[in-house]
Amino acid sequence: MYKILLSYCLSIISICAIAQDNLPTDFLTKEFHAGRREAFRQKMPENSVAVIFSFPERVFSNDVTYSYHPNPDLYYLSGYKEPDALLIIFKNKQQNGDLSYNELFFARKRDALMEQWTGRRLGAEGVRKELGFEQVYTSDQFRSFDIDFTKFSKIIYDYFPDDAGKGTLQTLINSFSEKAKISRQENKNIIQNYSILLNSTSASNLQGRVNRIKSGMANTGDAEFKNDPILNELISNPNSETLSLIQEKIRKNGSPAFDYNNIMGALREIKTPEELVLLRKSIELSSIAHKEVMKAVTPAMSESELTGIFHYVHKRYGAMDEGYPPIVGAGSNGCILHYIENNATKVDNKLVLMDVGSEYHGYSADITRTVPANGKFTAEQKAIYQLVYKAQEEVFKIVKEGTAFRDLNVKTTDVLAQGLLELGIIKDKKDVSRYYIHGVSHHLGLDVHDKFVDPILKENMLITVEPGIYIPKGSPCDPKWWDIAVRIEDDLLIRKNGYENLSIAAPRKLEEVEATLAQKSVLNNLALPKLK
Ligand code: GLY
Numbered sequence: 001m002y003k004i005l006l007s008y009c010l011s012i013i014s015i016c017a018i019a020q021d022n023l024p025t026d027f028l029t030k031e032f033h034a035g036r037r038e039a040f041r042q043k044m045p046e047n048s049v050a051v052i053f054s055f056p057e058r059v060f061s062n063d064v065t066y067s068y069h070p071n072p073d074l075y076y077l078s079g080y081k082e083p084d085a086l087l088i089i090f091k092n093k094q095q096n097g098d099l100s101y102n103e104l105f106f107a108r109k110r111d112a113l114m115e116q117w118t119g120r121r122l123g124a125e126g127v128r129k130e131l132g133f134e135q136v137y138t139s140d141q142f143r144s145f146d147i148d149f150t151k152f153s154k155i156i157y158d159y160f161p162d163d164a165g166k167g168t169l170q171t172l173i174n175s176f177s178e179k180a181k182i183s184r185q186e187n188k189n190i191i192q193n194y195s196i197l198l199n200s201t202s203a204s205n206l207q208g209r210v211n212r213i214k215s216g217m218a219n220t221g222d223a224e225f226k227n228d229p230i231l232n233e234l235i236s237n238p239n240s241e242t243l244s245l246i247q248e249k250i251r252k253n254g255s256p257a258f259d260y261n262n263i264m265g266a267l268r269e270i271k272t273p274e275e276l277v278l279l280r281k282s283i284e285l286s287s288i289a290h291k292e293v294m295k296a297v298t299p300a301m302s303e304s305e306l307t308g309i310f311h312y313v314h315k316r317y318g319a320m321d322e323g324y325p326p327i328v329g330a331g332s333n334g335c336i337l338h339y340i341e342n343n344a345t346k347v348d349n350k351l352v353l354m355d356v357g358s359e360y361h362g363y364s365a366d367i368t369r370t371v372p373a374n375g376k377f378t379a380e381q382k383a384i385y386q387l388v389y390k391a392q393e394e395v396f397k398i399v400k401e402g403t404a405f406r407d408l409n410v411k412t413t414d415v416l417a418q419g420l421l422e423l424g425i426i427k428d429k430k431d432v433s434r435y436y437i438h439g440v441s442h443h444l445g446l447d448v449h450d451k452f453v454d455p456i457l458k459e460n461m462l463i464t465v466e467p468g469i470y471i472p473k474g475s476p477c478d479p480k481w482w483d484i485a486v487r488i489e490d491d492l493l494i495r496k497n498g499y500e501n502l503s504i505a506a507p508r509k510l511e512e513v514e515a516t517l518a519q520k521s522v523l524n525n526l527a528l529p530k531l532k
Pocket residue numbers: 324355366442448466489
């Protein structure tokens with residue numbers, strides 16, 4: 001009787017489900033995601049289990065949430081894009097009564113009423129059918145699910161989100177903590193620093209890293225981080241002997257989040273052919289957006305209007321979002337590295353720094369171009385632009401498999417320091433750090449700052465190369481340089497003997513930038529009525 005009732009209810013739900021037409025057809029396949037889970041499993045220690053939670057929903061205002069962004073790891077391993085879910089991967093086949101499995105999925109429950117308000121849900125059945133999992137349950141079934149986490153050699157999981165709220169996700173985390181007898185949370189501040197220190201192949205940048213750890217400790221209320229014995233050992237003796245010693249300790253101690261991110265980083269740092277199809281698309285369409293904005297820009301336009309053109313072009317190509325908040329800053333705003341207000345009412349005759357990249361099916365582009373809104377670089381703007389361009393070209397020459405990641409930054413710093421010295425902006429090469437204040441590169445993928453573990457470049461890694469010079473007003477140099485900010489950022493796919501620049505369609509050479517600025521855009525003829 002219950003079974004009849006249940007199937008009746010299920011058929012009502014499927015009848016009630018609102019069909020959706022005209023969806024994109026180039027999503028990653030369930031075979032891709034299954035392949036990534038298998039690759040993850042291969043890297044897991046014998047008799048271990050990995051647990052991956054969805055990201056929380058985040059409040060926008062009152063009862064409205066931000067448009068949901070899935071946990072990229074969960075998406076990578078499953079294709080699931082909803083909140084309130086949990087994936088469990090076992091290294092070895094599990095026998096549970098009659099059931100035999102090496103992975104379990106707990107999906108957000110379907111709810112006809114909620115679905116009419118806030119959108120469709122896959123539910124357990126959808127995860128089975130569309131994502132290809134065999135053992136699928138709903139999240140509310142996890143608490144009573146018979147699974148003894150304590151019998152595994154290792155439980156691997158990332159830091160729990162610190163804003164999980166009070167709903168289903170927090171219940172899932174609590175149930176897992178109880179089942180696995182987890183007494184303390186993984187400390188993100190500590191584990192992330194451990195990972196960076198493990199990737200330091202020499203003591204060359206050690207003092208800088210130690211300074212960053214110290215300033216992090218000084219600016220946090222996190223007592224566990226402040227008192228971490230391993231990090232404090234390095235702070236007391238910042239030399240290569242201590243580094244080797246603590247690297248050994250970190251490796252020996254391990255930790256769930258450390259083990260988890262080592263596996264995720266090793267997978268995600270190498271892009272598969274399926275991912276590269278989406279990344280190429282995301283980067284190409286973003287490059288075209290940069291070109292369109294260059295054609296359209298006039299001094300009378302606002303930063304926000306320029307941002308809107310990026311949004312429009314991205315969406316015209318089917319990218320639903322950006323991989324990070326767009327940065328469109330005129331003049332002094334360009335000196336703020338992650339400027340996101342974009343609210344100057346006109347860009348005037350200023351240099352406009354635009355760091356904007358789409359997100360296509362989860363995959364982010366990351367491109368920066370810097371252009372004079374009136375079409376012509378001044379002599380000073382030109383000098384800085386050409387120096388940044390030269391630094392980028394010099395770095396391009398060493399981008400290939402086998403290059404140490406940190407050497408890209410060594411090269412950038414050297415070229416920029418020499419150039420600033422020759423322009424008389426600095427008197428001593430070491431003062432380059434006043435005007436070049438970030439690293440030159442990071443990995444790119446599902447996260448704009450993507451996960452990685454290997455300090456050496458490998459074929460099919462995707463990285464940015466983004467030198468920049470920022471001279472805020474009041475800097476100790478001739479005022480003619482003030483408020484000039486230039487960053488040029490491209491997305492490079494690593495090859496055995498070099499690279500492929502995937503953002504080539506965005507004009508970069510100074511002459512090409514000026515020629516593009518001289519072109520017309522249909523947007524310049526779009527006249528809207530004046531507001532009352
Ligand atoms: N758009 C952020 C970055 O360039 O790293």
